[in-house]
Amino acid sequence: MFKVIGKYAPIPAxxxxxxxxxxxxxxxxxxxxxxxxxxxTNYMYPFRYPFSPAEVSDFxxxxxxxxxxxxxxxxxxxxxxxxxxxxxxxxxNNRVSDGTTxxxxxxxxxxxIRS
Numbered sequence: 383m384f385k386v387i388g389k390y391a392p393i394p395a396x397x398x399x400x401x402x403x404x405x406x407x408x409x410x411x412x413x414x415x416x417x418x419x420x421x422x423t424n425y426m427y428p429f430r431y432p433f434s435p436a437e438v439s440d441f442x443x444x445x446x447x448x449x450x451x452x453x454x455x456x457x458x459x460x461x462x463x464x465x466x467x468x469x470x471x472x473x474x475n476n477r478v479s480d481g482t483t484x485x486x487x488x489x490x491x492x493x494x495i496r497s
Contacts, residue, residue: 386467390460391452404490419495424488431483435472438483439465
C-alpha cells in the first residue's frame with residue numbers, strides 16, 4: 383500500500399523511508415551508537431473487513447492519514463487512478479471471494495536497548 387501511496391505522493395527526499403525499518407544496518411544507523419540487543423521481527427497481520435476491496439480502499443482514503451493526505455493532494459483524474467491502484471492491491475492480496483476482504487499484511491517490530 384505504501385508503494386501505491388508513494389507512486390502518487392512521493393515522500394520528500396529529506397525524510398527517511400519507513401520501508402527500511404526491517405533492514406538491520408539501517409536500523410542501527412538510525413538508532414546510533416550504543417544500541418545493543420537489537421531485535422527485528424516480522425509478523426503478518428490479518429486485515430479483515432466485512433466489505434469488498436473497493437470499499438476497503440474507500441475506508442483507507444477516508445480514515446488512514448497517509449492515504450487520505452495522498453488522495454487529497456491529487457487532481458480529480460489522478461484520484462481515479464489512485465483509487466483503482468489501491469483497489470487492485472486489495473484485490474490481488476484478498477484471500478477470499480465472498481464479497482469481503484481478508485488480506486495478510488507484513489509489519490516489522492523493532493526493539494533496541496541502548497547501553
